[in-house]
Amino acid sequence: xxxxxxxxxxxxxxxxxxxxxxxxxxxxxxxxxxxxxxxxxxxxxxxxxxxxxxxxxxxxxxxxxxxxxxxxxxxxxxxxxxxxxxxxxxxxxxxxxxxxxxxxxxxxxxxxxxxxxxxxxxxxxxxxxxxxxxxxxxxxxxxxxxxxxxxxxxxxxxxxxxxxxxxxxxxxxxxxxxxxxxxxxxxxxxxxxxxxxxxxxxxxxxxxxx
Amino acid sequence: xxxxxxxxxxxxxxxxxxxxxxxxxxxxxxxxxxxxxxxxxxxxxxxxxxxxxxxxxxxxxxxxxxxxxxxxxxxxxxxxxxxxxxxxxxxxxxxxxxxxxxxxxxxxxxxxxxxxxxxxxxxxxxxxxxxxxxxxxxxxxxxxxxxxxxxxxxxxxxxxxxxxxxxxxxxxxxxxxxxxxxxxxxxxxxxxxxxxxxxxxxxxxxxxxxxxxxxxxxxxxxxxxxxxxxxxxxxxxxxxxxxxxxxxxxxxxxxxxxxxxxxxxxxxxxxxxxxxxxxxxx
Numbered sequence: 001x002x003x004x005x006x007x008x009x010x011x012x013x014x015x016x017x018x019x020x021x022x023x024x025x026x027x028x029x030x031x032x033x034x035x036x037x038x039x040x041x042x043x044x045x046x047x048x049x050x051x052x053x054x055x056x057x058x059x060x061x062x063x064x065x066x067x068x069x070x071x072x073x074x075x076x077x078x079x080x081x082x083x084x085x086x087x088x089x090x091x092x093x094x095x096x097x098x099x100x101x102x103x104x105x106x107x108x109x110x111x112x113x114x115x116x117x118x119x120x121x122x123x124x125x126x127x128x129x130x131x132x133x134x135x136x137x138x139x140x141x142x143x144x145x146x147x148x149x150x151x152x153x154x155x156x157x158x159x160x161x162x163x164x165x166x167x168x169x170x171x172x173x174x175x176x177x178x179x180x181x182x183x184x185x186x187x188x189x190x191x192x193x194x195x196x197x198x199x200x201x202x203x204x205x206x207x208x209x210x
Numbered sequence: 211x212x213x214x215x216x217x218x219x220x221x222x223x224x225x226x227x228x229x230x231x232x233x234x235x236x237x238x239x240x241x242x243x244x245x246x247x248x249x250x251x252x253x254x255x256x257x258x259x260x261x262x263x264x265x266x267x268x269x270x271x272x273x274x275x276x277x278x279x280x281x282x283x284x285x286x287x288x289x290x291x292x293x294x295x296x297x298x299x300x301x302x303x304x305x306x307x308x309x310x311x312x313x314x315x316x317x318x319x320x321x322x323x324x325x326x327x328x329x330x331x332x333x334x335x336x337x338x339x340x341x342x343x344x345x346x347x348x349x350x351x352x353x354x355x356x357x358x359x360x361x362x363x364x365x366x367x368x369x370x371x372x373x374x375x376x377x378x379x380x381x382x383x384x385x386x387x388x389x390x391x392x393x394x395x396x397x398x399x400x401x402x403x404x405x406x407x408x409x410x411x412x413x414x415x416x417x418x419x420x421x422x423x424x425x426x427x428x429x430x431x432x433x434x435x436x437x438x439x440x441x442x443x444x445x446x447x448x449x450x451x452x453x454x455x456x457x458x459x460x461x462x463x464x465x466x467x468x469x470x471x472x473x474x475x476x477x478x479x480x481x482x483x484x485x486x487x488x489x490x491x492x
Contacts, residue, residue, distance in 0.1 A: 083250025177424020
């Protein structure tokens, strides 16, 4: 009862309330919705803290067990502790020019941007291997990709002025039509899954055990 | 000081790019550093945006947004509840009482499932259908419609010819490929001429027709409750064509965004080298 029925009941009550509040334009309901939303956001923050605790545990165990790559665990923990110290102990950590924001702008942003840009190489190499015009569908995909890539750089316009126009047409007509179809399908899937969760049909979030 | 920070950013950028050669200690260093730094960054942001104003400040400092509240008052209890629920999440570290964490998780999962239900229906289903309920007549720009139709006719003709050529000559036959180009060009020109005649009497919007057919085709392709035969099969086939063009466009778009990032990073490194040369007077 306490272990499975109460969580399911809480899930149902909060799910139904958050669903119906959308259709009740009354300030009392709006206030309640705002408060519950604040609770959910706070829970998200606690969940993030939980994830950070797990990260610390993982690297701590690696260091304690003298794993081969424990040096990198030191690096990860040092980065974490440094950011926490700069954020929690610096009085105005969120101001531009503070050590906290300088660390963010000069360590986190460059590494993340470079990692994403690194994908340009791998995506090109994957495309080279995967994009063979063996079937009609593959040919369409290849042609559409080539036109869009050419149409979004100046060289496309230099080759032929119709290429940027073709790119725009591809993005605004066949691409939009298929994206709308996918979006509607995803939307219906999300609604079905949400209903299954609220009604207690989908219970994977409770995990295994009693 | 700025140069030191720029140098740190540049060295980390080079460390990440060193992965293009192979996995190495420099890359692993930067990778682990960003894991720690970003975890610390978001922890601080989440704490000061949510935990501090919603729980810590009202419960322990007895104030909300600078306004004092009474200990044990309604607002105090309302702030205590999410704090207690958040603490329950940590019960998973103690196996005997790990199930208590489900209470908080139930509220979180149910709340967000309910919160998303109606907006998803509105934004992803109703609005998309409304946006696609298009008029097929009264086009403002008949020229654009004609161009679109001519292109589409050409593409469809090329597809049909490709199928025929593949069957008769084999897909690898160069004659089939040349034939596709020739036939599609001829049919496109024919379509252009036909539409030029129609346009004088008022044309339909091909763009709108394609949007409607594309959406119906895509939805048909994902409709698995019936066998893809007959009309449904034909529509599903059209859907694949639209999906492939859409996937290709998305791929091209993604590649270009990544290339744009790459250009940005290379530009940053060039600036850094320029700063070094400026310092050493080279």
